[in-house]
Amino acid sequence: MTSKELWKVFSKGIYNENPIFRLALSLCPALAVTSSAINALTMGLCVLFVITANNTVVSLTRRFVNSKVRVPVYITFIATIVTVVQLVLEAYAPKLYSALGIYLSLIVVFAIILARAEVFASKNKVIPSFLDGLGMGCGFTIAMVIIGIIRECLGNGTIFGMTVMGSWYNPALIMILPPGAFILIGYIMGAMKLYDKKIEMKKYEVGEN
Numbered sequence: 001m002t003s004k005e006l007w008k009v010f011s012k013g014i015y016n017e018n019p020i021f022r023l024a025l026s027l028c029p030a031l032a033v034t035s036s037a038i039n040a041l042t043m044g045l046c047v048l049f050v051i052t053a054n055n056t057v058v059s060l061t062r063r064f065v066n067s068k069v070r071v072p073v074y075i076t077f078i079a080t081i082v083t084v085v086q087l088v089l090e091a092y093a094p095k096l097y098s099a100l101g102i103y104l105s106l107i108v109v110f111a112i113i114l115a116r117a118e119v120f121a122s123k124n125k126v127i128p129s130f131l132d133g134l135g136m137g138c139g140f141t142i143a144m145v146i147i148g149i150i151r152e153c154l155g156n157g158t159i160f161g162m163t164v165m166g167s168w169y170n171p172a173l174i175m176i177l178p179p180g181a182f183i184l185i186g187y188i189m190g191a192m193k194l195y196d197k198k199i200e201m202k203k204y205e206v207g208e209n
Contacts, residue, residue, distance in 0.1 A: 009131045013139040015139070017139070019143065020139075020185065031185075036151075036152050042093070046085050046089070050078065054117055055121040055130060059124060070122065074122075151176060155176035
């Protein structure tokens with residue numbers, strides 16, 4: 001692959017195929033752990049590491065895995081990597097480990113991780129697979145942080161634990177509840193669709209001229 005093609009493989013996960021805002025995959029953590037920006041960032045980085053590592057391992061072993069048992073094998077790879085992440089967090093960041101709770105274990109069954117292994121990593125070489133996982137992980141992390149910052153700001157008046165709203169601000173409690181996250185994600189998806197339509201209209205107008 002050329003450098004331009006490799007960049008395309010990496011960058012598609014950030015916007016055009018963003019796991020949350022475009023593909024609507026792995027919405028469970030987006031609803032559950034983004035009530036604070038730090039939790040959202042931690043979960044995003046965990047998923048980034050897992051999806052990148054898993055894509056690399058799947059690509060390296062793709063010629064040795066029987067297609068009939070590939071899904072159980074991929075899940076075993078993911079579970080092993082997630083276990084390593086859990087042990088590291090439990091040892092060095094016990095508060096974050098407790099805050100993420102069961103959702104950290106549920107990374108094993110996140111649709112986006114298995115989907116990239118099946119759709120891309122199992123059919124491509126190591127470097128493209130690594131970049132695909134890295135791009136998808138970055139897109140997931142960016143989306144989680146955006147949701148976390150907005151929810152924490154509107155729901156608590158803070159960002160990463162630092163107060164940004166004065167005493168006059170009356171927090172919107174719905175924003176720290178899952179329904180608030182669901183509404184927010186819907187608005188962001190809608191805004192991205194409108195932006196895409198505006199870009200298409202500009203291209204159409206330029207083409208006509």
